Amino acid sequence: MAPCQVRVPIDSDGDIIIARQKGRALAAELGFSSTDVVRIATAISELARNVLSYAESGEIRLEAMNSRNRCGLAIVATDRGPGIIDIEQAMQDAFSTSGGLGLGLPGVRRLMDEFTIESTVGAGTTVSATKWCRR
Amino acid sequence: MVPILKQGHVLIATIMAALSDEDMRQFREALLDRVVTSRARAVIIDVMAMDVLDSFATRTLREIAYMTRLRGARTVLVGVQPEVAMTMVQLGLHLEGVATALDLEEGLAYLDRLDRRR
Numbered sequence: 036m037a038p039c040q041v042r043v044p045i046d047s048d049g050d051i052i053i054a055r056q057k058g059r060a061l062a063a064e065l066g067f068s069s070t071d072v073v074r075i076a077t078a079i080s081e082l083a084r085n086v087l088s089y090a091e092s093g094e095i096r097l098e099a100m101n102s103r104n105r106c107g108l109a110i111v112a113t114d115r116g117p118g119i120i121d122i123e124q125a126m127q128d129a130f131s132t133s134g135g136l137g138l139g140l141p142g143v144r145r146l147m148d149e150f151t152i153e154s155t156v157g158a159g160t161t162v163s164a165t166k167w168c169r170r
Numbered sequence: 171m172v173p174i175l176k177q178g179h180v181l182i183a184t185i186m187a188a189l190s191d192e193d194m195r196q197f198r199e200a201l202l203d204r205v206v207t208s209r210a211r212a213v214i215i216d217v218m219a220m221d222v223l224d225s226f227a228t229r230t231l232r233e234i235a236y237m238t239r240l241r242g243a244r245t246v247l248v249g250v251q252p253e254v255a256m257t258m259v260q261l262g263l264h265l266e267g268v269a270t271a272l273d274l275e276e277g278l279a280y281l282d283r284l285d286r287r288r
Binding site: 048049051052055056059069070072073074076077080081084139141142143145146 | 188190191192221222223224225226251252253254256257260261262263
């Protein structure tokens with residue numbers, strides 16, 4: 036049985052790779068298809084980079100969910116950065132305030148099955164994205 | 171980090187493992203240096219070992235291709251894995267203006283055909 040939770044602190048760009056390698060291992064262990072494993076690893080990469088670019092540091096938490104008829108993997112990216120003023124705008128393709136491509140969040144939503152953002156200006160942002168696999 | 175070999179007028183760069191953003195930037199600089207010093211006519215970048223091509227990696231590859239073109243050389247990207255290709259499409263990432271081929275052999279064959287057409 037896969038470990039229930041993995042926490043990866045995000046402080047440098049090397050941590051992005053560590054986070055996505057851990058996510059890849061966890062997803063493979065849960066039985067996700069090879070395409071879903073790449074989708075999950077890519078989503079982790081985008082979310083971890085957002086943490087670095089907007090908040091300088093934060094955490095990626097990976098949660099494995101395992102039940103009789105399905106399994107899931109949740110990526111929870113948390114930071115104590117400046118927060119997102121206009122979430123609707125941040126969810127539009129090609130919108131970015133950090134000089135990036137601005138594809139991060141809407142792209143991640145397309146890669147995953149469930150997606151939520153909670154953000155408080157001045158306090159930080161938590162993005163959760165979950166992928167499910169059927170048994 | 172990324173070996174760059176010269177074969178005739180072609181530079182072949184093989185990315186051997188996942189690269190951090192900083193490694194990716196260093197690779198871009200090293201490759202562009204080699205394009206200038208070696209007067210290469212083409213660059214083949216093999217990304218077969220890259221498990222993820224995210225927005226940053228894709229943008230850097232596009233920049234390399236564009237800068238290389240400004241030096242009069244072509245870039246061919248080879249070895250994009252099928253799962254990676256599917257994910258890139260879903261993520262909305264584009265490699266417009268970058269030629270692609272299945273693998274190194276096909277990449278060299280593609281450049282060969284272009285040369286003969288001249």
